[in-house]
Amino acid sequence: MELKISDIDDAKKLMNLALYAGSLLISNGAESYRAEDTVERICLSCQEIDSVDCYALPTAIFLKLKYKDEFINNFKKIKVSDINLGKIDLINNFSRNFSKNIYDLDKAYEELKSIENKGDRQYQKIIAGGIAASFFTVLFGGGLKDFFPSFIIGMIISYFVDYLYRFKMSFFINNAIASLVSAVLAISAVKLGLGNDFDKIIIGVIMLIVPGVAITNALRDIMSGEFITGAITLIKAVFIALAIAIGAGFGLKFMRMML
Incomplete structure (x- = not known):
């Protein structure tokens, strides 16, 4: 059974709810076409909503819907966050449950808020960073003696990257540092x-910050026909790679001067 939209205020609540879900998807690393599909699915699962048009970019999401004979337009600016596939999965499940009329509008907003505030335990991310860095080092030809320092440095960098984001600096500066x-x-x-x-x-550790997901999402968006979104994401990935190269180069130069 579809959720009934009784008046224009409920339609606006629905629009804000859909924009909220779409922005959370993009800020946590989802593809733009996935966010657009989720927004449209949420809106069209309600009664009295005749048509929905959504357009998502890496920095904003735009939405227009028709309630009875009236068109409503809105957009939401997206804050850059980190990649979190767990939150993407939770939001996908939320949209399916919303389509089954499990939530009302207020309870649905509270559910999205709880998903946004849900955080991974920091020690888990730090340990995972150490494990990934050490095995990448071995994968690229490092020996057993390189495994353990890569594990320690990987944990340090995992914590350090999270710490840098607290200062809200440019992603370019964060990755270079x-x-x-x-x-x-x-x-x-x-x-x-x-x-x-x-x-x-070095190669094993910097694999933690290489923009592999961003490049993959950019190519998937381009192949799905989202050329502007894909190009923007791809350009950002190139700048991240450039920042990594510059930072590693300065680090090598600094140590040569010191030793």
Whole structure:
């Protein structure tokens, strides 16, 4: 049974709810076409909503819907967040449940708010970063002696990246600083006799900040016909890669001057 929209105020609540869900998807790393599909599904699952048009960008989402004979337009600016596939899955489940009329509008908004505030335990992210960095180091040719310093540095960088985002600086600066610190720590570990190949350690650690998901999403958006969105995401990924290269280069230069 479809949720009944009784007046224009309920229609506006529905619009804000759909925009909220779409913005959460994009800010947590979902593709634009997925966000558009979710927004449209939420709106069309209600009575008296005749047509819905949604257009999502990496920084904003626009929505127009028709309630009875009246068109309503709105948009929401999107704050850049981190990739969180768990939240994307929760929002997808929410949209399916909303379509089944499990929530009313107020309860649905509270559910989205709880999903937004749901955070991973920091120690889990730090340990996962160490595990990923150490195995990437081995994958790219590092030895067993490089495994353990990569694990420690990976945990440090995982915490450090989260810490940098608190200052709300540019993503370019954040990634450049993170890769610079990675290079400095990797070379220091080798000089202290804790590792053999600092280049393998650096590669393994900076894989934590390489924009692989962004590049994948950009290509998927382009193949889905979302050319502007895909191009914007791809350009951002290129700048992140450039920041990583610059940061690692400065780190190598700094350590050569110091040692």
